[in-house]
Amino acid sequence: MVANDxxxxxxxxxxxxxxxxxxxAGKTTLSKMLTGLYRPDEGxxxxxxxxxxxxxxxxxxxxxxxxVHQHFRLVSPxxxxxxxxxxxxxxxxxxxxxxxxxxxxxxxxxxxxxxxAVDPRARIWQLSVGEQQRVEILKALYQDARILILDEPTAxxxxxxxxxxxxxxxxxxxxxxxxxxxxxxxxxxxAVADRVTVLRRGKSIATVAAADATPRSLAAxxxxxELEAExxxxxxxxxxxxVLKLDGVWADGDRGVPAVKDVALTICAGEIVxxxxxxxNGQRELAETIVGMRPLTDGxxxxxxxxxxxxxxxxxxxxxxxxxPEDRLGTGVAPSLSVASNVVLKSYRGSxxxxxxxxxxxxxxxxxxxxxxxxxxxxxxxxxxxxxxxGGNLQKVVLAREFSGxxxxxxxxxxxxxxxxxxxxTVHSYLREAASAGVGVLLISEDLDEILVLxxxxxxxxxxxVVGERVVGVATVEExxxxxxxxxxxx
Amino acid sequence: MRIERRLRxxxxxTVVVPVxxxxxxxxxxxxxxxxxxxxxxxxxxxxxxxxxxxxxxxTETIISATPLIFTGLAAxxxxxxxxxxxxxxxxxxxxxxxxxxxxxxxxxxPSPLIFVGMIVAGAAGGALLASIPALLRAFFSTNxxxxxxxxxYVVALVLEYLIFDSHSYLRDTSGFEANVFPQGKTLPDxxxxxxxxxxxxxxxxxxxxxxxxxxxxxxxxSRTRFGFEVQVIGDSTRAGRYAGMRTRRKIxxxxxxxGAIAGIGGASQMGDFRHQxxxxxxxxxxxxxxxxxxxxxxxxxxxxxxxxxxxxxGLTNAGFTLQGADFPAGLVGVMQGLxxxxxxxxxxxxxxxxxxxx
Numbered sequence: 001m002v003a004n005d006x007x008x009x010x011x012x013x014x015x016x017x018x019x020x021x022x023x024x025a026g027k028t029t030l031s032k033m034l035t036g037l038y039r040p041d042e043g044x045x046x047x048x049x050x051x052x053x054x055x056x057x058x059x060x061x062x063x064x065x066x067x068v069h070q071h072f073r074l075v076s077p078x079x080x081x082x083x084x085x086x087x088x089x090x091x092x093x094x095x096x097x098x099x100x101x102x103x104x105x106x107x108x109x110x111x112x113x114x115x116x117a118v119d120p121r122a123r124i125w126q127l128s129v130g131e132q133q134r135v136e137i138l139k140a141l142y143q144d145a146r147i148l149i150l151d152e153p154t155a156x157x158x159x160x161x162x163x164x165x166x167x168x169x170x171x172x173x174x175x176x177x178x179x180x181x182x183x184x185x186x187x188x189x190x191a192v193a194d195r196v197t198v199l200r201r202g203k204s205i206a207t208v209a210a211a212d213a214t215p216r217s218l219a220a221x222x223x224x225x226e227l228e229a230e231x232x233x234x235x236x237x238x239x240x241x242x243v244l245k246l247d248g249v250w251a252d253g254d255r256g257v258p259a260v261k262d263v264a265l266t267i268c269a270g271e272i273v274x275x276x277x278x279x280x281n282g283q284r285e286l287a288e289t290i291v292g293m294r295p296l297t298d299g300x301x302x303x304x305x306x307x308x309x310x311x312x313x314x315x316x317x318x319x320x321x322x323x324x325p326e327d328r329l330g331t332g333v334a335p336s337l338s339v340a341s342n343v344v345l346k347s348y349r350g351s352x353x354x355x356x357x358x359x360x361x362x363x364x365x366x367x368x369x370x371x372x373x374x375x376x377x378x379x380x381x382x383x384x385x386x387x388x389x390x391g392g393n394l395q396k397v398v399l400a401r402e403f404s405g406x407x408x409x410x411x412x413x414x415x416x417x418x419x420x421x422x423x424x425x426t427v428h429s430y431l432r433e434a435a436s437a438g439v440g441v442l443l444i445s446e447d448l449d450e451i452l453v454l455x456x457x458x459x460x461x462x463x464x465x466v467v468g469e470r471v472v473g474v475a476t477v478e479e480x481x482x483x484x485x486x487x488x489x490x491x
Numbered sequence: 492m493r494i495e496r497r498l499r500x501x502x503x504x505t506v507v508v509p510v511x512x513x514x515x516x517x518x519x520x521x522x523x524x525x526x527x528x529x530x531x532x533x534x535x536x537x538x539x540x541x542x543x544x545x546x547x548x549x550t551e552t553i554i555s556a557t558p559l560i561f562t563g564l565a566a567x568x569x570x571x572x573x574x575x576x577x578x579x580x581x582x583x584x585x586x587x588x589x590x591x592x593x594x595x596x597x598x599x600x601p602s603p604l605i606f607v608g609m610i611v612a613g614a615a616g617g618a619l620l621a622s623i624p625a626l627l628r629a630f631f632s633t634n635x636x637x638x639x640x641x642x643x644y645v646v647a648l649v650l651e652y653l654i655f656d657s658h659s660y661l662r663d664t665s666g667f668e669a670n671v672f673p674q675g676k677t678l679p680d681x682x683x684x685x686x687x688x689x690x691x692x693x694x695x696x697x698x699x700x701x702x703x704x705x706x707x708x709x710x711x712x713s714r715t716r717f718g719f720e721v722q723v724i725g726d727s728t729r730a731g732r733y734a735g736m737r738t739r740r741k742i743x744x745x746x747x748x749x750g751a752i753a754g755i756g757g758a759s760q761m762g763d764f765r766h767q768x769x770x771x772x773x774x775x776x777x778x779x780x781x782x783x784x785x786x787x788x789x790x791x792x793x794x795x796x797x798x799x800x801x802x803x804x805g806l807t808n809a810g811f812t813l814q815g816a817d818f819p820a821g822l823v824g825v826m827q828g829l830x831x832x833x834x835x836x837x838x839x840x841x842x843x844x845x846x847x848x849x
Contacts, residue, residue: 316735334723349735
C-alpha cells in the first residue's frame with residue numbers, strides 16, 4: 001500500500017512546522033522516512049542543501065534528525081543522564097567508563113537552557129509521563145539534533161505541561177533548530193507552529209502559514225470537507241434507572257498499593273458520565289475494576305441491581321458491561337489474529353458464532369464483513385491481521401464488537417487517543433448513539449474537552465479518589481483543572 | 492540491504508521457503524560430506540536408500556518417527572499458546588512408567604482392554620507431571636520453561652531408581668541375570684501392542700494412535716472454541732482475559748494436554764517397541780527434546796509434525812544403518828543440525844523481506 005504519495009514537504013531552519021493529518025494520512029510514515037526507519041521508494045530527501053540517503057536511524061541521527069516518539073524509548077531502571085547518553089558515540093557516552101559527573105553536568109546545562117526541568121539523577125520509572133518526555137527531548141538535544149520531530153507530544157500532558165512544552169519548542173526554534181510537530185489538535189498547531197503542512201491520504205494537500213489559518217479551515221483541509229459543529233445535541237431524552245453503582249470501591253494497582261480509593265459513582269441508563277484526571281491517577285485501574293480485570297479489595301460494584309463479585313471479566317460481560325480499553329492493540333484486540341476473529345472475541349462462546357464446541361467460520365466471516373461495511377473499516381478484508389489496521393479503524397472494530405453485545409453499561413477509556421479528527425467524530429457519535437439507546441456510558445478521558453463535549457456529569461479523579469463531581473455546563477474548566485491538580489476539592 | 496516486515500504474507504511463501512531452506516541445508520551438507528571425503532551425491536543416495544527405500548527401511552523409519560510424532564505434537568500443542576513446555580522428555584518417561592505399570596497389572600485381561608488401559612494410563616502419567624509446571628505457571632506465574640525442564644531430570648532419576656536402585660514392582664527380579672544386570676519387567680504378550688502389515692510395511696498401533704492424535708489436535712485447534720481461546724491467549728493473554736476467557740484454566744488444560752500426548756508416546760514405547768522399562772535407552776533417545784525441534788520445523792502444524800517426524804526419524808534410522816568406519820554416525824547429526832538451522836533461518840523470509848539498495 002502506498003502510505004506516502006509524492007509528498008512535498010519543506011521546513012526551514014528555526015521554524016516550527018506542524019504536520020497535520022488524519023490517522024493513516026501518512027504522517028508517521030513520513031517521519032519514519034525522515035528518521036531512517038523506512039526508505040522512500042521514490043523521490044529524495046534534501047538536508048541543508050545536500051541530498052541524503054538514510055539506511056538506518058543511525059544515519060539520520062548523524063545527520064542531525066531526531067524524533068520523540070509517542071511511546072517513549074527509555075530504559076526505566078536507568079537514570080535520566082544515563083538515558084540521555086545512551087547510543088551516543090561521540091563524547092562522554094563513548095568512553096568505556098561512565099563519568100556520571102560530566103554527563104549530569106551537560107544534561108543539567110541543556111535542561112536549564114531550554115526550560116526542561118528534570119533531575120538528571122532521577123531514575124526513569126520515578127518520573128511522570130511529562131518528565132519522561134522532557135528526557136526524550138533532552139536526548140535529542142544532547143545529540144545535537146538540528147531537526148526535531150515530535151510525534152503527538154501533547155497527547156500525554158496536562159494543559160499546563162503542554163504550555164511548558166510549547167515554551168521549550170519556541171526556545172529551540174529561536175536557537176535555529178527546526179521542530180516538526182505532529183498533531184491532531186488544531187488549536188495547538190495554531191498556538192505553536194509557524195507553518196502547517198496538511199496531509200491527507202498520503203498526499204500533501206497544502207502548506208499554510210499558521211497565522212493565516214483557523215482551526216476550522218485546517219480541519220476542512222484535513223478531512224476534505226467541513227466538519228459538523230462539535231456540539232452536544234441539546235437534549236437526549238431523560239435518563240433512566242441506575243445501571244452501574246459503585247460503592248466504596250477500593251482496588252490495588254500493579255505495584256500492589258491501592259490505586260482506587262473509596263470510589264462511589266452512579267451511572268444511569270442513557271447518561272454519559274465523564275471521569276477526568278491527569279493520566280495515572282487511578283482511572284485505568286477504576287475501569288479495570290468495573291470490568292472485572294482487576295479484583296476489588298473492598299466495596300461493591302452493582303450492574304443493573306446485580307452485585308458483581310469482581311475480578312472476573314466473564315461475570316461482568318454477562319452482567320452487561322462492555323469495555324473499550326485504552327490499550328487497543330493487546331487488550332482490546334489480539335494483534336496477530338484476524339479482524340474476523342477479533343469481531344467475535346467476546347461472542348464466540350455462544351450461538352450463532354459457535355455450535356457446541358465448534359466454531360462456525362462462515363458466520364464469523366459474515367459478521368466481520370457486516371462490521372467492516374457498516375462501520376466503514378478500512379482493511380484489506382476480514383482475514384487481515386488486526387495489527388495492520390490504523391488506530392481509528394481498530395477502534396471501530398472494538399466499538400462495533402462492544403455495541404453488538406447489547407450492553408447496559410459501556411466503559412470507555414481514552415477512546416479517541418491517537419485518532420484523527422474524523423475518527424474522533426465517529427467515536428463521539430457512536431458514544432452519543434449508545435447513550436440515546438439507553439446505555440449508561442462511563443467515559444474515562446484525559447482530554448477534558450472531550451468530556452465537556454460529551455458528558456452530562458463529570459467526576460474528577462486525583463490519586464485514586466474521586467475528588468469532586470460536577471454537572472457539565474455548570475463546571476468551569478478552571479475549576480476542573482484545579483481539581484485535577486489536586487487542589488480545591490472542597491466536597 | 493534492508494530487512495522489512497512484510498505487510499502481506501503470500502500463501503506460497505509458506506511452501507516455498509521451507510522447501511528452499513531444506514535445499515540449502517542439503518547443499519551445505521553436501522559441502523560437509525565433500526570436505527570429509529564422502530562423495531556427496533552418492534552419500535545422499537545411500538542415506539535416502541537407508542531411510543526410506545531399502546527393504547524394511549520404511550518400517551524402521553516409522554518406528555523411529557512414532558515417538559517423535561507424539562513429542563512433536565506435545566510441543567506444538569503447548570507452543571501454540573506460547574506455553575513453552577520443554578518437559579516432553581520427562582512426560583514421556585512418566586507415561587512410560589504408568590503405561591508399563593498398567594500393562595503389567597492388567598496381565599491376563601483381553602489385549603484391547605490392556606491397550607486402552609495403557610494409553611489412558613500413559614496419558615494420565617504425562618498429564619499429571621505436566622500439571623506441576625502448569626499449576627505453578629497459572630497461579631504463581633512461574634516460568635514453565637525452567638520448571639518443566641527441571642522435572643525432566645527428576646523423572647529421569649525416578650526411572651533410574653525404579654529399575655536400578657530399588658526392588659520396585661516394575662523391576663525384573665526373577666532370575667540371577669536380572670539381579671546382576673537390572674532391567675525392567677517384560678510386559679506380558681497380551682500387552683504387546685498390535686501391528687498391521689501392508690505390503691511388507693509394518694504399521695504399529697502406536698503410529699496409528701499418533702496419526703489419530705494429530706487429526707484430533709488439528710480439529711481441536713482450528714475448528715473449536717477451545718482452539719480459538721488458545722489462539723487469542725497465545726497472542727495476548729490480556730486480550731484473552733478481557734474477552735472473559737479463563738486464562739488460568741486454559742494454561743492448565745493445554746499444558747496437561749501436551750503432557751498427555753507425550754505420555755501416550757511413552758506408553759507406546761512400552762507397548763509397541765521396548766516392552767520393558769529401559770531407563771538408559773529412553774534417555775539416550777531423547778525423544779522429548781527432538782520433539783521440540785520437530786514442532787519448530789513443522790511451525791506447530793500437526794500434520795507437518797507427522798511429516799517432519801518421518802523425515803527426522805528417517806535420518807536417524809539411516810544414521811544407525813550406515814554408521815561404520817566409512818560413515819561416522821555424527822554426519823547424520825550434522826545434517827539434522829543443518830536442516831534445523833536453515834529451516835529456522837528461513838522463517839525470517841516468511842515474515843520479513845529483504846530489499847537491496849542499488
